[in-house]
Amino acid sequence: MKALNASMKAGRALGVELIxxxxxxxxxxxxxxxxxxxxxxxxxxxxxxxLAILVILxxxxxxxxNVVELLSSRPEVKEAGLDKNKLKPFVFFIVVTGTFLLAxxxxxxxxxxxxxxxxxxxTLIFANNLKKKTIITGSAIGVAIGLVQYIIFTxxxxxxxxxxx
Numbered sequence: 001m002k003a004l005n006a007s008m009k010a011g012r013a014l015g016v017e018l019i020x021x022x023x024x025x026x027x028x029x030x031x032x033x034x035x036x037x038x039x040x041x042x043x044x045x046x047x048x049x050x051l052a053i054l055v056i057l058x059x060x061x062x063x064x065x066n067v068v069e070l071l072s073s074r075p076e077v078k079e080a081g082l083d084k085n086k087l088k089p090f091v092f093f094i095v096v097t098g099t100f101l102l103a104x105x106x107x108x109x110x111x112x113x114x115x116x117x118x119x120x121x122x123t124l125i126f127a128n129n130l131k132k133k134t135i136i137t138g139s140a141i142g143v144a145i146g147l148v149q150y151i152i153f154t155x156x157x158x159x160x161x162x163x164x165x
Contacts, residue, residue, distance in 0.1 A: 010069040017066065021059045028052040047157070089125045096121050112150045116142030 031048045100118045103109060116139070123138030124130065153159045 010066045014063060014066040014070065017059050017063050021056060021063070024052045024055045024059070028056070093122060093125050096125065112146050115146040115149055118142070119145055 027048055031045050031052070096118065100114060103114055104111065108114075119142035120135070120138040123141065124134065127134045127138070
């Protein structure tokens with residue numbers, strides 16, 4: 001039974017990883033076609049290309065591990081069922097992501113404030129618990145990413161972010 005669970009998990013992960021890999025390859029191919037402003041010191045392609053290459057490299061390593069795991073396990077036959085309890089966090093995350101994007105689109109709050117809130121909520125959704133340690137960790141990571149994001153946008157990319165209400 002453990003072999004079946006391991007191979008199903010590796011198979012699902014492999015499928016998701018291949019989809020993300022194709023998406024990143026598409027980004028890498030299309031990003032060079034953008035035209036940036038003349039005052040931009042590094043150009044509009046550097047960050048998307050760097051992130052796409054980094055994700056492709058990390059995914060390649062993960063794909064190799066999952067293929068090895070799939071080939072090394074002997075799965076047993078069992079009917080697959082949908083666990084509705086595992087579907088709820090995914091649907092809730094989609095709703096939270098849509099709300100985050102809508103709030104950005106309507107300029108309800110600055111990106112620097114919305115990002116930590118979004119990361120905290122996403123952490124709580126996928127952690128499946130409301131322990132004090134999870135809340136503190138999610139908050140700390142959210143604030144750190146929000147600040148780093150603000151520093152990168154304003155100091156390195158020279159994009160003035162909307163910071164006031």
